[in-house]
Amino acid sequence: MAVVKSKQQEVQKFQTIDGLHVTLIKKPGYHQLLGALSTKFGSLITAFRDGQNEEVVIPAGTAHFLEHKLFDKEAGDALLRFTELGADANAFTGPNQTTYYFTATNQLAENLTWLLTFVQKPYFTEAKVSRERGIIEEEIKLYQDDPAWQLYQGILGLLYPKSPLSLDIAGTAESLQAISADLLYQIHAVFYQPENLELTVVGDFDFEQVHQLVDQVQTEVALPKSAISLPNVTLLEQSNFDRKLPVKVSVPKAAYGLRLPTRPSTLTATDRVSETLLGELTLDLIFGDQTTWFQEKYQEGIFGDDFDYEYTNLPDYHYLTFFVDGQHQAEAQKAIIDRLAEAQNVLKVAEAEFVRLKKAMAGQMLASQNSPERLGLDEDLILYGLSLFDKISLTTRFNLEDVLASGKRLFEGGRLSRLILEK
Amino acid sequence: MLYLPKTQYQTVNITVTFAQKAQTRMASKRALLSYLMAVSSKEFPNQQAVSQELIDYFGANFQTKVSTIGDLDLLTASLQIIQPGQLPESNDLLAEGLSFLQSMIFNFDWESANSQAVIKQEKQNLTQAILGRQDDKVVLALDEARQLTFADSAIQESILGTKEEVQALSLAELQAAHAALLANDQVLISVVGDVAEEDLVTALTAWSWPTNPNRNEFRAKVPQLADFSKKVQTKPDLQQAVLVQNYQLGQGAASEQGYFTALVFNTVFGEGPASLLFTEIREKNSLAYSISSRLQPDLALITVVAGYDAEQQDRLRTLLAEQLATVKAGHLAEEQLVAAKAAIINDYLVRQDSPIFQSLSLAARTLRGINRDETAFMKGVEAVTLEEIQDFAATLTITTDFVLEPGR
Numbered sequence: 001m002a003v004v005k006s007k008q009q010e011v012q013k014f015q016t017i018d019g020l021h022v023t024l025i026k027k028p029g030y031h032q033l034l035g036a037l038s039t040k041f042g043s044l045i046t047a048f049r050d051g052q053n054e055e056v057v058i059p060a061g062t063a064h065f066l067e068h069k070l071f072d073k074e075a076g077d078a079l080l081r082f083t084e085l086g087a088d089a090n091a092f093t094g095p096n097q098t099t100y101y102f103t104a105t106n107q108l109a110e111n112l113t114w115l116l117t118f119v120q121k122p123y124f125t126e127a128k129v130s131r132e133r134g135i136i137e138e139e140i141k142l143y144q145d146d147p148a149w150q151l152y153q154g155i156l157g158l159l160y161p162k163s164p165l166s167l168d169i170a171g172t173a174e175s176l177q178a179i180s181a182d183l184l185y186q187i188h189a190v191f192y193q194p195e196n197l198e199l200t201v202v203g204d205f206d207f208e209q210v211h212q213l214v215d216q217v218q219t220e221v222a223l224p225k226s227a228i229s230l231p232n233v234t235l236l237e238q239s240n241f242d243r244k245l246p247v248k249v250s251v252p253k254a255a256y257g258l259r260l261p262t263r264p265s266t267l268t269a270t271d272r273v274s275e276t277l278l279g280e281l282t283l284d285l286i287f288g289d290q291t292t293w294f295q296e297k298y299q300e301g302i303f304g305d306d307f308d309y310e311y312t313n314l315p316d317y318h319y320l321t322f323f324v325d326g327q328h329q330a331e332a333q334k335a336i337i338d339r340l341a342e343a344q345n346v347l348k349v350a351e352a353e354f355v356r357l358k359k360a361m362a363g364q365m366l367a368s369q370n371s372p373e374r375l376g377l378d379e380d381l382i383l384y385g386l387s388l389f390d391k392i393s394l395t396t397r398f399n400l401e402d403v404l405a406s407g408k409r410l411f412e413g414g415r416l417s418r419l420i421l422e423k
Numbered sequence: 424m425l426y427l428p429k430t431q432y433q434t435v436n437i438t439v440t441f442a443q444k445a446q447t448r449m450a451s452k453r454a455l456l457s458y459l460m461a462v463s464s465k466e467f468p469n470q471q472a473v474s475q476e477l478i479d480y481f482g483a484n485f486q487t488k489v490s491t492i493g494d495l496d497l498l499t500a501s502l503q504i505i506q507p508g509q510l511p512e513s514n515d516l517l518a519e520g521l522s523f524l525q526s527m528i529f530n531f532d533w534e535s536a537n538s539q540a541v542i543k544q545e546k547q548n549l550t551q552a553i554l555g556r557q558d559d560k561v562v563l564a565l566d567e568a569r570q571l572t573f574a575d576s577a578i579q580e581s582i583l584g585t586k587e588e589v590q591a592l593s594l595a596e597l598q599a600a601h602a603a604l605l606a607n608d609q610v611l612i613s614v615v616g617d618v619a620e621e622d623l624v625t626a627l628t629a630w631s632w633p634t635n636p637n638r639n640e641f642r643a644k645v646p647q648l649a650d651f652s653k654k655v656q657t658k659p660d661l662q663q664a665v666l667v668q669n670y671q672l673g674q675g676a677a678s679e680q681g682y683f684t685a686l687v688f689n690t691v692f693g694e695g696p697a698s699l700l701f702t703e704i705r706e707k708n709s710l711a712y713s714i715s716s717r718l719q720p721d722l723a724l725i726t727v728v729a730g731y732d733a734e735q736q737d738r739l740r741t742l743l744a745e746q747l748a749t750v751k752a753g754h755l756a757e758e759q760l761v762a763a764k765a766a767i768i769n770d771y772l773v774r775q776d777s778p779i780f781q782s783l784s785l786a787a788r789t790l791r792g793i794n795r796d797e798t799a800f801m802k803g804v805e806a807v808t809l810e811e812i813q814d815f816a817a818t819l820t821i822t823t824d825f826v827l828e829p830g831r
Contacts, residue, residue, distance in 0.1 A: 029431030134709030250554030363481025
């Protein structure tokens with residue numbers, strides 16, 4: 001068990017006997033109590049090996065479908081039980097995780113018990129599975145009407161054709177047909193075992209009481225341990241680098257992407273989070289709105305205030321994305337390509353700018369601590385066990401050599417892809 | 424100045440709110456002013472200079488935006504800085520931040536050679552934002568429904584105005600609008616955090632507001648509604664239709680207890696996972712993934728928004744009417760009321776943890792003349808009875824029915 005103290009706040013991490021990873025974060029003076037239980041099972045896992053070493057295929061959209069169905073209990077909707085306990089609850093599914101959480105202002109023990117119970121004790125029937133398909137088909141249509149979603153999903157499809165990443169997290173009307181109650185039970189047993197779960201509790205509460213409560217509830221609801229065996233992911237080479245989608249948008253919208261060499265699967269959690277933080281900092285140094293380069297392009301009208309960029313570093317996927325709205329897409333594309341080409345040289349003389357941005361990063365992380373959601377639903381905490389406080393500690397050790405190494409990972413070349421939505 | 428001392432946050436949040444009665448063709452001017460205020464002043468002439476300054480304030484956050492409360496148009500400029508002294512060399516951050524805010528609010532350099540270029544660029548950004556509202560089907564449907572709902576053309580306007588008006592605005596018109604904003608608008612400065620009040624007073628006293636003995640003071644009023652109207656509009660390439668229905672609240676909702684009744688009704692009817700719209704229409708009938716209602720007390724409206732398969736419209740309307748009839752008939756279990764009240768109180772308390780919400784709501788509550796504390800809020804919610812909810816439901820009148828559906 002480790003206890004870390006920062007100003008006003010305290011963090012405790014421990015693991016229950018059955019293997020559940022727990023992080024408790026104290027926020028003195030806050031009304032809000034947040035509990036989040038996450039599994040490292042998201043839309044990117046498309047198969048696993050069962051106890052007989054047989055490969056079980058997971059249809060697209062299953063992680064998200066399972067998220068919906070875990071709320072549907074024999075006695076009714078799990079959300080209603082939270083409501084009775086004065087809490088607001090929700091869930092979301094991502095590429096690597098599914099997270100269930102509540103926010104409350106009292107009855108922490110009851111809400112926490114219910115969170116641990118409803119997620120770890122499933123109830124699936126064919127009738128319930130069948131009814132859910134209709135709801136999710138409507139959800140899929142909702143996303144399909146959103147240009148931002150089309151853009152994001154479209155560029156991932158260009159960078160990683162036919163990969164799990166290129167598929168909608170919610171699946172398709174067709175893939176949903178292959179999901180059955182039996183399959184959900186089978187998947188739940190493997191991916192919702194305590195060793196694969198991360199619980200976070202944030203608020204003004206007594207650590208010891210919550211520790212004891214979690215230990216006790218787990219003895220009643222935890223699933224038995226079993227091995228998780230995943231087949232290797234094989235990714236296709238990228239073959240298409242430019243695509244136009246005829247969508248009736250008011251202003252052309254484009255996403256640009258650069259597929260980077262995959263990072264070693266042997267990276268430690270700390271290394272991967274460090275690389276991600278450094279990658280974000282490096283991108284800010286090159287493309288941030290404080291740069292003269294951006295100011296010039298902004299004044300020329302090539303980029304507007306919507307210009308955005310992202311760096312993603314996942315076990316099988318490693319890429320950059322840029323988002324640009326506006327009429328000058330050819331100029332925007334050229335500007336990004338030219339900037340990528342000169343990036344390494346820019347970084348070499350960026351010491352002063354790096355010091356400023358590092359200071360800003362420290363301030364922004366400090367400000368993030370205002371939000372229990374930012375603390376409790378942090379993806380790096382869920383996937384890698386590193387809290388916001390751990391990340392602050394990591395960033396203080398960054399130096400320009402780290403940034404130059406990051407630049408080598410990000411700007412080693414490759415062909416920029418473009419997906420454009422146009423009338 | 425409205426100061427709320429709070430020690431639990433890592434930040435200090437400062438919001439300057441300008442309030443003015445909505446006037447026809449003003450939305451575009453104020454929206455463009457808010458864009459200019461965000462990126463340029465004499466001391467920080469462009470986006471780059473502003474961004475660098477914020478980086479030097481430990482990554483401070485500065486935002487401007489336009490919004491409405493009742494019949495008032497608001498323009499807000501907000502700055503979030505870390506709590507001074509929390510990080511090394513941050514002791515002077517409050518004075519520096521307030522000086523920056525002063526520069527951005529007061530000192531747009533109308534005379535400089537740079538100003539035309541900045542205005543042109545921000546016109547382009549605002550135009551794209553206006554056009555972007557048309558690409559979001561729910562925002563588009565709400566904007567269209569707004570035009571149908573209100574009698575006054577000034578209130579009908581979309582908050583960002585129109586691209587034609589934005590493009591036509593001259594430097595002289597903008598300069599005059601800026602001068603009027605500083606001289607005539609009601610100004611509320613709200614601060615949330617842990618700072619010495621005298622430091623705030625000293626810094627803010629240095630801000631030189633134009634002398635105007637007749638400066639406006641407002642109380643937001645509920646705008647007059649138009650007669651009932653119904654409209655169907657098509658948009659190509661849509662997968663789903665959107666329905667927006669506005670219901671006018673009865674007179675009783677204007678009272679303090681009427682507000683709490685409206686709040687509980689809305690939670691039971693359409694807000695959250697325990698509501699009738701969610702449980703009966705989404706969960707039991709798999710009819711709409713998104714369906715909810717929202718109480719807008721400043722407009723005396725409850726707005727229902729649903730995204731659904733266009734072929735299921737009749738069924739959706741039938742089910743919607745049935746849920747309203749259920750409440751009118753009082754067919755609600757005691758547990759539903761208890762749960763709704765608990766959800767409202769929980770939501771209220773959770774919002775008190777957000778310094779950004781606190782900072783914005785200090786000004787909003789002043790403009791609406793609301794002066795209730797935490798205890799009064801909880802008592803008010805708890806006091807609502809089933810009979811009051813039934814009576815409230817009976818006074819609702821539909822005033823707008825707008826459908827955006829797939830089509831050519």
